Amino acid sequence: MDERNTKQKALVLQAVRNHHSHPTAEEVYLEVVKEIPNISLTTVYRNLNKLAQQGVIKRLLIPDQPDRFEKNPTKHYHVCCKVCGSFDDLEDVDYDYSMDGFLCKKSGFFIESHDIIFKGLCFNCQKKNNI
Ligand SMILES: [Zn+2]
Ligand SMILES: [Zn+2]
Structure with a gap:
């Protein structure tokens, strides 16, 4: 290089x-x-x-x-606001390692890892919408 x-x-x-x-x-x-x-x-x-x-x-x-x-390459979940599109780490739920390395009985599919993006309203958008 x-x-x-x-x-x-x-x-x-x-x-x-x-x-x-x-x-x-x-x-x-x-x-x-x-x-x-x-x-x-x-x-x-x-x-x-x-x-x-x-x-x-x-x-x-x-x-x-x-x-x-x-910058953080470790496994964690995310939240995405459906109104403003803000995208952040989810700090309230730890990554569920028990789901990884899982062999599905019915399909035979082997799960290596997973990503979850939770959808909803961020704090600011909740305030704006008076929810
Ligand atoms: Zn928002
Ligand atoms: Zn992240």
Whole structure:
């Protein structure tokens, strides 16, 4: 890997680590482009995927939404607000490791891991809607 690639990758990682939550590739790009004005979104995306493959960061696949990335690669659940779209870690429920490494009796499917995104209303949207 040449020097330019190393610098790109380091800045991409730094942008994910400095972000307060779960940035999309575009949000990471907007940070990295401040340091490397000629970098492309494709390059940022490629670096994000490489870092995710290496287990340094985590890539979250969300139905009907762009992928998000986060600095915490450990297993945990998420919440997504259906009104404002805010996306966060769920801190009230621990990851259920007993579900992993589970062989389904009927289908023979072997479960390696699982992701759960709980849908609902964030605190701010509840206040706005007077619920
Ligand atoms: Zn909300
Ligand atoms: Zn998270």
